[in-house]
Amino acid sequence: MTAREQVEILDGGAALALTGAAGRLRFHAVWLRDNAWDAATRAPGNGQRLITLGEIPADCRITHAALSGGALMLQFAHETAPIAYDLAWLNENAYDRPAGHSPGWTAPWIETWDAGLMAAVPTGDFRALQSDPAALRAWLFAMRRYGFGKITHGPVRDGALFDVAALFGYVRETNYGRHFEVRTEVNPTNLAYTGLGLQAHTDNPYRDPVPTLQILYCLESSAAGGENMVVDGFRAAERLRAENPRGFDLLARYCARFEYAGSDGICLRSRRPMIELAPDGEMIGIRFNNRSAAAITDVPYADMADYYAAYRRLGELIDDPAGEVSFRLDPGESFVVDNTRVLHARKAYSGTGTRWFQGCYADKDGLLSTLAAMEQMKGAAE
Structure with missing residues (x-):
């Protein structure tokens, strides 16, 4: 005292x-x-x-x-x-503090980014992540900070992506199964299973709640192209807010609708804003997926034109190469993405050669819990 x-x-x-x-x-x-x-x-x-x-x-x-x-x-x-x-x-834990936040603020442990992060993609060596708590803690810290992370030197075998999930949490099973295969298919049930390029998007916006983490693991990759890309949805939303505050407000205020009914017995629907804010204005989520967007019916007539203009502009900002980080995954490499913040995409790839990826979903609370427990342990040791 x-x-x-x-x-x-x-x-x-x-x-x-x-x-x-x-x-x-x-x-x-x-x-x-x-x-x-x-x-x-x-x-x-x-x-x-x-x-x-x-x-x-x-x-x-x-x-x-x-x-x-x-x-x-x-x-x-x-x-x-x-x-x-x-x-x-x-x-x-004091709460007697001035609010001082404008809508769209982000937590202090989050750092938004653009293409400049290409030179410093957060990367961990799988062998070190399994054996060295300090290496795992550093990689998890980067995941929380940037919303995605790459892993190298993993085993090249069927199901190896489950070993990645086990580093911090558990697999979330969906109608796609405990995991899903990403290969070129004839008459696919999802465009992800073709060689077409995909616009940057968040996965499964038609679920409530959405899977908060996605893991994508490379087992074969000899086809030309197919580089993975990630875009910070929070940075795109910040750019929209800076140039068009009303457009930002419209995308945060009104719900969009999303739907997926591509398989027998499946009809998934959700109703959530493209930019999700907590009651105090903290930006906590992005939902953007043109393939799965249903008719938007929750916006009043007087606001619909401006809403669509903001929707279009957000898409342009997401497509802007200045915001993209791209990298190629080789066999044994994977990446984990925060599906509530970071959009992912894939460039088109050719029909020659082979390309086999496996993907699964997990939950961010497991990753954040593992990191918090490791940070507490480190603090107690110090």
Whole structure:
């Protein structure tokens, strides 16, 4: 505790003010009691709450507050035992801060990018990722930062993509199966199975929720062309917002519709905005897939022309070579893409030679959980 730190009970105990290096931060009594970390409130080990909000009085009041040895000691009117709060935790979780965000802001651990990232594609060696926690942590960190990552020196065998998923999580099974084959086919059920080039897109926007990660693994690649491309959808949305704020708002405010019914017994539909914002304006998702777009019917007549102009412009920004990062996958190489942010594409390839890829879906929460646990372990070791 420093000489500057002080605590003041406010509003008859309904709140308090904590003054320190972070400035003056206010906390409500009910929030403090709900977020206590004493043994009666949180389970040892997993930290889950042992009480419900209904067990805390609606008029929760603080009767005494004192600072002692880096902790804030509070006494609540409805309880007899004081509760200690770590000052560093309170500063980290303080909510008494100016909003200061305009719609479309991104989390501080996200870095949007353009074609300049071509010289520094985030890449991990599969052998190191399996054996070296530091290498895996660095690759997962890059995945969270950029939304995609490449992996080299993997085994060249059927099903090797499951080993990639096992680095951080689990496979998400869909109507395509636990995994899907990407080869040229006659009368394919999906354009991904042809040699045609594909516009940058997010996968499966017709699902709710969408698969949040896609893994694509190369087993054979002797056909000419077929380079993989990725585009940062968040950067494209930022560019749209900068030049056309109204267009950005329209794509974020109104839902688009997506549909897939290419197989017997399958009719998948969703209704979500192309640019998805959290209630506080944080940009949390992009859905863009012209092949799977259904008729847009949720936009009022008065806004439809401007909506389509913004939709067209977003597509132009996504197609802009200045935003593309491309790379070729050789046998044993793969890449993982955040399907809620980064669009992926493929250049056309010839009918000669062979091209065999396998793909599957996974969930981002597994990747982020693995990274968070590794970062906590690293912090505890330090």
